Amino acid sequence: MLGLAQRAVEAKWPMVALRPVAGRYHPYDPAFIADPYRHLDRLRATAPAYYSKVTGSYLVSSHAVATDVLGDRRYTSNRMLDSSLRNRMFMRLGKFSPTEKQALDNTLANVSADTHQRMRNAISQDFGKRRITALLPRIEYWVDRLLDEAAARGRIELIDDFAAKLPILVVAELLGFPPRDRRRLQEWSDSYLVLVDPMIRGAGIKRMSGAFHEFDPYIADTLRRKQADPDDDLISRLLERHRAGEFDDAQLRTLIMMLMIAGHEVITNLLGNAVASLLRFPEQRRRLCAEPELMPTAIEEFIRFESPIQAVWRIAAEDLDIEGVHVPAWRAVTVLIGAANNDPGQFPEPRRLDLGRADNRHLGFALGAHYCAGPWLARIEAAAALSRFLERFPNFRGDATRLRWKPAAGLRGLYELPLAL
């Protein structure tokens, strides 16, 4: 019989198994979820690439090896090429329709190198520092609207009331979706989180599939409207490139879908993790309030300290060797970003939050060809959100001893963070 808590978890995060699993990597063990870093330290000390049966992949946890793997072109990020049982199960459980299969083939992770480059070029200006800085007044508008509602109540459930709402509104506006569609965009995007989880659960894949059959026609509909009546937004600009033959229909729809998904949960987690870290380190909170100009280094430290993305995958495109560990061709390597970002060989006293940390070469946005496309949006949005939050509610109170982390191996974020303002 499933317990109530587990049923609630599975309803919201259906890809998750709470039971501990075989081997040294137990990402769903409650002890791991509460504090992954002790476990990741042990894993780092075990082997440069530790084969985990449960993920069917080689786990990499040191900063040096993670950096090498992410920068090495002999790995591909196309997970369709993963020959492991995990991937075969994913495909079998998915029973994907041809359009769904086409969408999976067209994600930025899975397209060929030249299509990837074209897609990245198509979005690079809109996600560059200059354009995102120009978006700041709109970001601040949404931040203030959400915080006004909280101020009227005198309390906030930081995740649901703020951290989850803000990024959807911002990325929807940047793309050109109306704010009234926030709820369904969020629901559809959430169901795609199964793609960043190393575990396989049929229910999660089914939910993703269900979402695809609503999300894809919704995007097609939006494209038809923007074609007839273009606007000053990213979707309209991507349509121009599509007309110029830079990418086909399926690539265009998938790119839009991926941007919506990628621009959401990670920022929710960044904001929640950042405020939780401030509760855990009151002296760093006082420091940031006294020196607000520290915000840019603080954001990098929040990303390092409690990385919203904890793991990414690469597939060896030939027989490879990781410091003496043989990785056969077409097997997956899981780069444990959260472990690399807490490697004492790279970061002195990694479990100390230091908002002025110098030389913070964290891998929170990954590296190499698939380096995050949205770091400026993440940085500028998070800085606006946290600065306004601290200015308006400098005396916020919460309980850092009762943090409830979502059980997800690929992502790290809180279910809730109730605060008195």
Ligand code: HEM
């Ligand atoms: C705190 C916020 C964020 C974090 C920590 C983060 C982290 C990452 C990481 C680690 C990757 C690499 C995935 C891989 O190598 O497999 C990635 C890729 C990506 N991110 Fe972000 N991201 C954030 C925000 C955003 C935002 C706001 C957007 C834009 C809407 C975005 C768009 C993307 C895209 C499109 C990719 C795929 C890039 C490619 O494959 O070429 N991210 N992100």
